[in-house]
Structure formats: C-alpha cells, structure tokens
Amino acid sequence: MVQFNKSVIDLIKQRSSWRAYRSGPLEPKVLDALKKHFAEDRPGPFNCEARFHLITRQVGDVGKARKIGTYGTITGAENYIVGVIKQDEKALENFGYLMEETILYATALNLGTCWLGGALHRDDLAKEISPAPDEYIPAMTPVGRIAEKRGIQDHILRWSVRSENRKPWEELFFAGQFSKLLKKNEAGAYAEALEMVRLAPSASNRQPWRILQEEKKPFYHFYLQRNSLYGQIAKNVLQAEDIQRLDMGIAMCHFEKTAQELDLKGEWTQATPPAIALPPKTEYCVSWRGR
Ligand SMILES: Cc1cc2nc3c(=O)[nH]c(=O)nc-3n(C[C@H](O)[C@H](O)[C@H](O)COP(=O)(O)O)c2cc1C
Incomplete structure (x- = not known):
C-alpha cells in the first residue's frame, strides 16, 4: 500500500x-x-x-x-x-x-x-x-x-472550467434514492470521505460522481453521471477513451484513502445497485461496503 x-x-x-x-x-x-x-x-x-x-x-x-x-x-x-x-x-x-x-x-x-x-x-x-x-x-x-x-x-x-469551484454537497450525495439529499450528519464518520470526493479533480471540472448511501448504512453506491461534452467529442476530437471513467477512479481513490486515514474499514464491491429511478445519463459504477 x-x-x-x-x-x-x-x-x-x-x-x-x-x-x-x-x-x-x-x-x-x-x-x-x-x-x-x-x-x-x-x-x-x-x-x-x-x-x-x-x-x-x-x-x-x-x-x-x-x-x-x-x-x-x-x-x-x-x-x-x-x-x-x-x-x-x-x-x-x-x-x-x-x-x-x-x-x-x-x-x-x-x-x-x-x-x-x-x-x-x-x-x-x-x-x-x-x-x-x-x-x-x-x-x-x-x-x-x-x-x-x-x-x-x-x-x-x-477560469473557463471554473476550477476553483465545486458542486455543493446537495448535488452530489443522496440518501436511499436520488430524490432525497444526504445530510452530512447522516453520513456520520464518512462525511469527510465524501467531502474529499467533492474536492477531487475531474475532466473539465465536470464532477460527474454521484453517490448514494443506503438507508442508515455505511454502504455507498458510486454512479457516473455523464456530461454530453464527453460523448462523441471525446472520441472524435480529443481521441480519448471515455475520460469520465477516469474521474470515477479518482473519486474512489479519494474516498478509500480518506476512509483508511480515519480508520474506517470496508471494501469495494460490484453490488446489485438498489432498484431505484436514475437521473438521465447516470450509470452504476461500484459500491463501498463499510464494515
Ligand atoms: C481525467 C482528467 C483529465 C484532464 N485533462 C486535462 C487536459 O487535457 N488539459 C488540462 O489543462 N487540464 C486537464 N484536467 C484538469 C482539470 O481541468 C482540473 O482538474 C479541474 O479543472 C479542477 O481543477 P483543479 O485540478 O485545480 O482542482 C484534467 C483532469 C482530469 C481529472
């Protein structure tokens, strides 16, 4: 490590x-x-x-x-x-x-x-x-x-990608379903790990990570909410493969390393995500199961 x-x-x-x-x-x-x-x-x-x-x-x-x-x-x-x-x-x-x-x-x-x-x-x-x-x-x-x-x-x-700014907590983290915002106190000890995801760098600062906490459990589902900027443009003009999937790995790194520093035990898993309505252009990536 x-x-x-x-x-x-x-x-x-x-x-x-x-x-x-x-x-x-x-x-x-x-x-x-x-x-x-x-x-x-x-x-x-x-x-x-x-x-x-x-x-x-x-x-x-x-x-x-x-x-x-x-x-x-x-x-x-x-x-x-x-x-x-x-x-x-x-x-x-x-x-x-x-x-x-x-x-x-x-x-x-x-x-x-x-x-x-x-x-x-x-x-x-x-x-x-x-x-x-x-x-x-x-x-x-x-x-x-x-x-x-x-x-x-x-x-x-x-200036063009507003690098100094990050989306507020309410646009990124959810409780049980995407219509319900996750309050910081509901995330408990994981609030800091989520905050470190919020501060992560991302391609053109689009911040495509969306994280859903299962009801009152340290079980976090990571989703990628795609930005249309990185559809065909990425493939044709930038000649880059699916760049926003790199952003998901960056978010995982910040989350896991912060959890380790705070002595929060858990592991990554490909879980069956909850059967809930997803916002447009949103897809499941991975989950963190806290112990
Ligand atoms: C996957 C990825 C690709 C990026 N590609 C470029 C790039 O090609 N050129 C560039 O100048 N910045 C690039 N960036 C930097 C982002 O614009 C920057 O991380 C974002 O604006 C946030 O600013 P910060 O890193 O200073 O916090 C990239 C960032 C990521 C995560």
Whole structure:
C-alpha cells in the first residue's frame, strides 16, 4: 500500500492543477522517490494492469502543431508521468485511481502536477514508450517544481472550467434514492470521505460522481453521471477513451484513502445497485461496503 508522508486529507486539499513550471531537471532524490513509487506493486481496486513512465521533454522542443493539443497549455515542464493500461473492462477506472494516487504522492513531494487526458499526442508518446497493440495511454501529467505564478494560459483554462469551484454537497450525495439529499450528519464518520470526493479533480471540472448511501448504512453506491461534452467529442476530437471513467477512479481513490486515514474499514464491491429511478445519463459504477 502506498504510504504518504503527510495526511491524505491535507494532500487532497493542497493539490491543484499547475500548468506553469520552473525549468530544470528534478533532483536525484526526488527522481529516486518517484522511481521507487512506480516500482511498487499496485493492482488498484479492480486489479487491472497499468504502468507508469517518466519521460523528459526539453523545454522548447514542442513543435508548433503540438501546441494545439494539451502540450500547449503547459509551460516549463521537463518531466512528465505517462500512464499505460491494458484494455480491460474496468481498466479506465482502475487507472484513474492509480494515477491519482501517484499525483497525491507527487504532491507529498511538493511537486506540481496536472492531469492531462484530452488531445494527447498519443502517437508521439507511443514512440517513446512503445505500448503493445492492446495497450492504451489514458492520461499523463507534468511533474515538477511549480513556477512562482500560474501563467496566463493556466488562468484562462481555470477560469473557463471554473476550477476553483465545486458542486455543493446537495448535488452530489443522496440518501436511499436520488430524490432525497444526504445530510452530512447522516453520513456520520464518512462525511469527510465524501467531502474529499467533492474536492477531487475531474475532466473539465465536470464532477460527474454521484453517490448514494443506503438507508442508515455505511454502504455507498458510486454512479457516473455523464456530461454530453464527453460523448462523441471525446472520441472524435480529443481521441480519448471515455475520460469520465477516469474521474470515477479518482473519486474512489479519494474516498478509500480518506476512509483508511480515519480508520474506517470496508471494501469495494460490484453490488446489485438498489432498484431505484436514475437521473438521465447516470450509470452504476461500484459500491463501498463499510464494515
Ligand atoms: C481525467 C482528467 C483529465 C484532464 N485533462 C486535462 C487536459 O487535457 N488539459 C488540462 O489543462 N487540464 C486537464 N484536467 C484538469 C482539470 O481541468 C482540473 O482538474 C479541474 O479543472 C479542477 O481543477 P483543479 O485540478 O485545480 O482542482 C484534467 C483532469 C482530469 C481529472
């Protein structure tokens, strides 16, 4: 199990997406810590294959054409963590969990990161990390010392997706059915784990997680409420697989790590979700059964 040198609740609050970096290589001590982390055996909640690579980019070698993609929004970064998965039923959720764990680990090393999942130049990346035919690169992140200021592109992007804001508790968490809101006191000790889901990063800050608590039990059903932005656009323009499933894995990571920190025991399970009416574009993902 990945051990953080700080409270995970503090790390979740500390993390935010950074797009401007100080140039220069990472210190050997930091590189060693990252490599050690990559070497850890981490099957993830769905036990799917995934691996991580650290690649370097000289600042300035990003060709003009690439700037229309995700690379153009990041300045100064020389190191990137790139993830690769084998296609599998829950591989995207599993990867979301593992990559967020890595991002929190980097945060604990006082490094900046930024999930990059859209418009990646997957062909260029593939030249460096040679994925097998049944492998896929879901996302990457720059990793490095953050610049003193965010930079204009970062400000524009944050403003356009309202990165500083999160949906209120009432839009995300429900009791027994989707028409009944979950009050914080009804969640008891799990209120903090839910709050850490609320603070999670998500693609374009769409926050697609919806969580239903079974009546008065520490039994939480996680649902994905899809956003139309990520329908065909994701496939055709971003050339990314179902990016919002990564968000579900991120939510699972925040929930589970917070529960562990608070000594709340439980496990993930593919349960039969309650037979209730679902809001539009909402589908079941996974459940947490607290003990
Ligand atoms: C799966 C995923 C994909 C993302 N892809 C991109 C991206 O391609 N480019 C980018 O600049 N930010 C990307 N982001 C960052 C989000 O915009 C950011 O997490 C969100 O606005 C919330 O801001 P915060 O991370 O600072 O809390 C992505 C985030 C996630 C979780």
